[in-house]
Each structure stands twice: as structure tokens, then as C-alpha cells.
Amino acid sequence: MKNLFTFCFFLFIISQTFGQDIDSLNIDSKKDTTYWDSEFSAGLNFNQAAFSGNWKAGGVNSVAFGSIVSGKANYAKGKLSWDNQLELIYGIVKNEGQQLRKSNDRIFFDSKVGYKAGKNWSYFGSINFLTQFTDGFEFGPDDQRTLISGFLSPAFLTSGIGMEYKPNKDFALRIAPFSPRFTFVTDPTIIQNVPSNYGVPEGQTVRTEWLALQLFATYNKDITDNLSIRSRYQMFANYETLAFRTIDHRLDVTLIAKITRFVDVTFTSINVYDLDMDPGIQYSQALALGILYKVNNKK
Template structure:
């Protein structure tokens, strides 16, 4: 309860700056919605493989499901802007003789307020949140499982204050020399199985890194009418433990190729280097065929 109170208090203090700025925008947002650009997409994919009992080439019967939901809501008027995005991804797979296993899992939210200073530069204040929906396991012999992650275990809440460079609609780079981050591990069973506990001190549920630098770059482009790419790169460096090996890097990539109006092929990839998680580079990728519904009021 003590840690929860500290977290809520710190979060309230950090978000207060954005709240004060939003108050100045609130009346305009209520009066006029023509300055909003929004986009929403939702997808469902299914993969299946089946083999007869005498199939000599070998193979394992399997089924897999995946879901993808993304959304954006961006406001811009005069020198002020307010950009919001959300990304929810989840997938499961079942091979014959095994229980269902998770194949993809991500919850991401980002909100940024900007004030244009001239040219391609703006002052900005932002907050983003990253975690997962369900428990993650390490699998051993005979399908033995070891819990290594879960909802809010870990979770990352990162705030940032600095300058943004945005030369066009597709690319943006945020440079935040002051970027406090809160890392949460709320399940004690995770800390038992993960010795470094994602950087959170053993016996605690929150790690606070007040003095840090963050770079946040995005590239979002419709290459053709049927092919789009979305990338996001984050670098986080704690001033107090600054060294080449302690700098965190994360690269998210999504490619969507439309086959018909509602059928698409989606490729997702996550690449992470964080010494508090693992001394090596982590990566995951998924390729799926499915149904994608997308609406937008982009001009």
C-alpha cells in the first residue's frame, strides 16, 4: 500500500504539467472538432495446419489466433498539438500435445503535448506506458512452466520533457534530456524466478529513475495504397548508471500489406536490449494472414 501511494503521488505530480496545459486547450476542443485527425484499425488472424496420421514428411497439427487493435487521435491548431496513440496486440498458439501458449502480447499508450517554436521544432511533454496482458512463461522439459512476466510485471511508465523535431508527417524525433521512468513488478512470484527483477529492488514493487535521457523516434508511412510501415524506436539512458551497456534500446516494427479491402498480411517485430531484463538482445517476430478493418479521417 505504501508503494502504491508513492506511485500515485509521483504520477499525479508528473501529469500535473500536462493537465495544466490541457486546461488551456479544453475550451477549444469542446467548441471545434475539425482540428482532429483520427485513425482506428482492428484485425483478427487465424492460422491452422493439419496432417494425416500417415503423413511421411512430418509435421505437428496446430492452430493460432491473433488480434491487433491500434488507434490514433491527434489535435493541431496554431502552435499547439496533442497526439495520442494506442497499440494492443495479443496472440496464442496451440500445437498438438501442448497447452495453449502465448505468441504475442503488448499494451502500449502514448500521449504528447507540443508547442511549435518555429520550423520543424517544438517543445513537448509526453507520457507513455508499456506492459502486457497476461502471464509469460519459460517452458522446460515435459511442458514445465516458470513464470517470468505478467500484467504490470514488468510495466514501464515513462515521462519526458524536451524538444521534438518533425520535418514531415511521417517522421518525428523526440529528444528529452529530462525523462523520469517508473518500472513496476507487482507479482512477487516474478521476482522469485527472475533474479534481477527487471531492475526493481527485491522486496519492492517500483523502481524510480528520475534523472534520465530519452530518445523517441517514430516513422509511420503509407508506402503505397496497399502497403504501410509503422516503426518506433526508444532509447533510455539513466544518468546515474550511464555506461554503454546500461543504455536501453527498443525497436518495434509493423508492416501491413492489404490483399483485398479487408484481408491483409501483417508482420510484427520487437527487438529489445535492456540489461535489467537480459544481457543479450531479445527479439520476437510474427507473420499472419487475417482480416483488418480500418477507418480514418485523414485528408
């Protein structure tokens, strides 16, 4: 925990420095919001299937529910910028004869302060956080379940200091040669079912990786008025254990196709390679039809 306190103090010093720069611009947020680009969206989707007892084609009665809440608040004036993003996703499915299961679960927050260094380059300092809402289980024979994850088990708090390349409004690449990361596993029983304990040493709740490189790329584009893509790629490499197989990769992709003003089809895909979790590539995908409400401050 001493390392965590040191890191938090380090971030406090950075925030105070940038805060003084913002104050020097004499910004009155109550009077002038033209430098802010904000957006909020919330979506719900529901799927249901039912079959009669003599339905010869086969099938399982099921009910599924999904939700997504996302928002951003980005500030830019002169050479200074401050970008914030929040993403909350949760879904459940209930098949007849089986226990309630999750279909999706994610909490993600990212905040970045930048300062222009040239036409397409900026200095930046960032922090992002990733975890899940509820317990995750592995299901076996007779629907027996084994706890393998939970809220803050694991959780990842990753920082970064470096340069950002942003040639246009759609694409951005952060290169952070100094990128400390904290991995949390607050449930001590997880190690009984996940021997790697997500990289956290046995008997501890936090693993600290001070010397690391992070690449963080985003591509967000409205392809047409009714079709948009939101993608995020993150690479994390610990200098102390650096090898091709120990580099972590994560790719999130969301495609949204609007059918009407409030009805849309959403495809989400998550792809993860992390040796501390599993030696193979993990992936999940979901396709849903539902209601999406979206507001922003653009005129």
C-alpha cells in the same frame, strides 16, 4: 510510492497548464472536429495446420490465433498539438501435445502535448505506458513451464520533457533530457525465476529512475496505397548508471500489405536490449494473414 505520488502531482500541474492553453483557444469539440486526426483499426488472423497420422513429411497439428487493435487521436491547432496512440496486440498458438502458448502480447499507450518553437521543432511533454495482458512462461522439458512475467510484471511508465524534431509528417524524434521512468513488478513471485526482477529491488514493487535521458523516434509511412510501415524506436539511459551496456533500446516494426479492402498480410517485429531483463538481445517476429478493419475521420 511517495515518489510515484510526487510524479503524478507533477504531471497534474503540467496537464492543468496545457489545459488552460487549450481553453484559451475557445475550442468547442462538439461543433468543430476539423483539428482532430483520428483513426481506429482492428484485425484478426487465424492459422491452422493438420496432418494425417501417416504423413511421412512430418509436421505438428496446430492452431494459432492473433489480434491487433490500434487507434490514434491527434489534435493540432496553431502552435498547440496533442497526440495520443493506443496499441493492443495478443496472439496464442496451440501445438498438438503441448500446452497453449502465447505468440504475441503487448499493451502500449503514448500521449504527448507539444508547442511549436520553430519550423521543425517543438517543446513537448509526454508519457507512455507498456506492459502485457497475461502471464508469460518459459517452457522446459516435458512441457514444464516457469512463470517469468505477467500483467504489470513488468510494466514501464516513462515520461519525457524536452524538444521534438519533426521535419515532415512521416518522421518524428523526441529528445527528452529529463525522462523519469517507473518500473513495476507487482507479482512478488517473479523474482524466484527472474533474479534481476527487471531492475526492481527485492521486496519492492516499483523502481524509480528520476534522472534519465530518453530518445523516442517514429517513422510511419504509406509506401503505396497497399503497403505501409509503422516503426517506433525508444532509447532510455539512466544518468546514475550511465554506460554503453546499461542503455536500453527497443525497436518495434510493423509492415502491412493490403490484399483486398479487408484482407491483409501483417509482419510484426519487436527487438529489445535491456540488461535488467537479459544480457542478450531479445527479439520476436510474426507473419499473419487476416482481416483488418480500419476507419478514420479523413474525407
